Amino acid sequence: MTTQPEQGHELVPRPERTPEAARVALARVAPHRLGEMEQHKEQALATAIRDGKIGHLQHWLTHWQVQVEIERRPELHARHHAALAAINETGDRNAPAFRTAMNELHAVESEARQAVSA
Structure with a gap:
């Protein structure tokens, strides 16, 4: 795992770009998602x-x-969770609140993607 801090507080250091490092980090910050990760891995491997x-x-x-x-x-x-909650609460894809929440969700995922690809 790297030890370079990002802005703000981090629960664990950013893991190296390996499947095992990602799994270990996920186990520490969101162990409830390990099954989802494993299922997705099996699908990716089969494909x-x-x-x-x-x-x-x-x-x-x-x-x-x-x-x-x-x-x-x-x-x-927190931003990711709030965006997902707003998307689920809106229900109407044409509502301005839905589009705002989708934009925020994309912004969060883009920020995270840029951080891990740097």
Whole structure:
């Protein structure tokens, strides 16, 4: 795991870009999501074998690096949770509140993706 701090408080250091490091970090910050991670890994592996493309596994790892980044940074986690709650409460895809919440969700995921790809 790296030890370079980001702005604000972090629950754990950012993990190295390996499946095991991502799993260990997720186990520390969101152990309830380990089953989801494992199921997604099995799907990515099966698709990679079927298609003969490693890109499915690379996408899986990037997805979970982003999820760990969101979970390990309380301010990102709070924004992510609030955006998902607003999306679920709105129900109407045409409502301005829905679009605002979707924009925030994309902004949080983009910030996390940029952080893990730096």
